[in-house]
Amino acid sequence: MHPATPLTELDWIPVPRRRQLERVGITTVDGLLTHFPKRYEDRTRFDHFPTGDSDQPVCVCGLVKKTSLRRFGGRQKMFDVVLEEENSHALSQPLICRWFNAHWVEKMIVTGQRLVVYGRPKHSKSSVVIAHPEFEIVENDAEVSLHLNRITPIHRATEGLSPRVMRRLIWDVLELVAKSPIHPLLPPTLDATPRGWALRQIHFPESQEALEKARRHLVLTEFFGMQLCLAAKRAEQTSQPGAVHFVSDSLMKRLHAALPFPLTGAQQRAIAEIRADLASTHPMNRLLHGDVGSGKTLVALSAMLLAVEAGYQAALMAPTQILAEQHYLNFLHLCEPLGLRVSLRTGARREDSSALPLISAGASPGEEPHLLVGTHALLFEGAGFTRLGLAVIDEQHKFGVLQRARLRSQGVAPDVLVMTATPIPRTLTMTLYGDLDVSTLDELPAHRGKIVTAVRDTAKLPDAVKFLREQLEAGRQAYVVYPLIDESEKLEAKAAATEFAKWQELLAPMPCALLHGRIAPEEKDAIMEKFRRGETKALIATTVIEVGIDVPNASIMLIENAERFGLAQLHQLRGRIGRGRHKSYCILLRSPKVEAEASEKLRILEETSDGFDIAEADLRLRGPGDILGTAQSGLPPLKLGNPIADHEWMRLARNAAFLLFERDPQLAQPENESFRRVLAETRKLMLSQVS
Secondary structure, eight states: OTTTTTGGTTTSSSSHHHHHHTTTEEEEEEHHTTTTOOOEEESSSOOOOOOOOOSSOEEEEEEEEEEEEEEEETTTTEEEEEEETTTOTTTOEEEEEESSHHHHHHHOOOOOOOEEEEOOOEETTTTEEESEEEEEEEOSSSEEEEEEEESEEEEOTTTTTTTTHHHHHHHHHHHHHTOOOOOOOOOTTOOOOOHHHOOOOOOOOOOOOHHHEEEEHHHHHHHHHHHHHHHHHHHHHHHHOOOOOOSSSSSHHHHHHHHOOOOOHHHHHHHHHHHHHTSSSSSSSEEEOOOSSOOOHHHHHHHHHHHHHHHEEEEOOSSSHHHHHHHHHHHHHHHHTTTTEEEOOOSSSSEEEEOOOOOOOTTSSSSOSEEEEESSSGGGOOOOOOOOOEEEESSGSSSOOHHHHHHHTTSSSOOOEEEOOOOOOOHTTTTTTTTTTEEEEOOOOTTOOOEEEEEEEEGGGGHHHHHHHHHHTTOOOEEEOOOOOOSSSSSSSOOOHHHHHHHHHTTTOOOOEOOOTTSSSHHHHHHHHHTTTTOOOOEEEEGSSSOOOTTTTEEEETTTTTTSSOOOHHHHTTTTTSOSSOOHHHHEEOSOOOOOHHHHHHHHHHOOOOOHHHHHHHHHHHTHHHHHHHHGGGGGOSSSOTTTTHHHHHHHHHHHHHHHHOTTTTOOOOOHHHHHHHHHHHHHHHHHOOO
């Protein structure tokens, strides 16, 4: 039987059951066999009945001694099942399994049944209780060997499809599949384990060792499919005809000579890598990443000047209007002395600098700009492109795959430089950005001020306000950041608009301003301009200031409800200070009731300002699903592999896939036919994610 066989061809599966499977996206044999268990229970030996609390879940087997149903509080119901060990004695303590308002459980469990129960026990009065445990009724029928006395798979349950039902279905399909060989989906040099054996062992492992070997093979298979897509994309990009976007670097040298500080070694390295790409006839696809304040924008502008001097236009696309406008103002300041025209294109504004003479014989005459800065508006018609040579995309993760492709299509295979605000963990440079070459800025400019970070309880707010006033009176400026614009009934978090009046009073007579995403664009510009000029001393804001805001005199940041922000986001916010010569201070105020994970996040920020360490810690805390599981990523979904825990296998899969394309860029050789099929299947999965 072929893995792609539709389940509709298996007439022994009842139609209602097939419909239940379709509802959870399982329509083929392969879909069923890659519906992997969420966990396993070793039913060759169960845990002893617990006698008290346990942090870890237990798996026990016992007989139902009695059941009871109690009503309370009107329509509320509590259903208790008293479970005893099969060989219990006078001193054995029974276990109570308890469900609230679970009508379906009441109908299923009766006295005398044998139950396997999984959950976390808690001591309650004189009893040990597991609330809402996972359970399975064990019947002494012909199937008992499938469910007991083995390492038993527990598949994710859904309506009508209990783990027991899924186990039986998968067992039967594996029996059918075993009659014909399953083609390998991996090069034998990567892993020679037979796929059929691995599929059986992942569902019904003979031992822990067999399970680990099967998981390794199947995770490598997933990773290899993903890396094949990335390698194919890279090969396709490399083979595309492009144009040389570099002839001279005199404009760039004039820019660097006018700067009040020298470039770091890392900036010089990155510019050299980009210059080599621009001088090539292959389109550039490069990722530029580094810590907050490492000077990515200057590297990007240097690249844009190289393209302009070669007679092309360069565009920078930012994720927010505030950031686009800031880039526009910075570029105006730096590029007008060089005789260049800069244009702004956002959804709300269209602005051009004064007409200046074109500096390159390669550019057509007229009013078109040399440099375009904008938001998503750059993707649409009439943005002002005539000869787009370089597209710089700032804050890559805020844009979807299709949006990036659309910007590329504005020019004849323009070179593409992608910038991210914070460092990308190595795991993600192999996955999310795996089709890009990577330039890393791992040095901070010498002129950057030091940032001291402190975590304090909200009770310490008066002390923080006193410190803030002292700094403002000494001539500095401050940000006060909130997670929300308005107060929410659901969230016990303070909000910027609500707290603004309080800060005006606390910091009087020093002028404060309120900034958030719902303020009209023109008003936002005016607020930011006043803050840049130092007329406003404190900005009470939401995360609208997270990216790119650059005011060197702002050296204090106070973040309320800091536990509500992500780790990378807090580091990004903190990067708004420390941009001048003064020592900077970041105060993270937290609520008294903070969960362990949130405390760990704040502790990391207090201990380190290294963005690379923070990026890795953020990935560990959030898990890969939050980052790789989005349709934005344009990658196939992972059912089994974990890019963090299994990063070494990801590296092996990447090496194997890229080596394959190096030797056979079209996968045309007969021995690579199966990999062409793997690539086609994985691409189909990717399209289903994006669309």
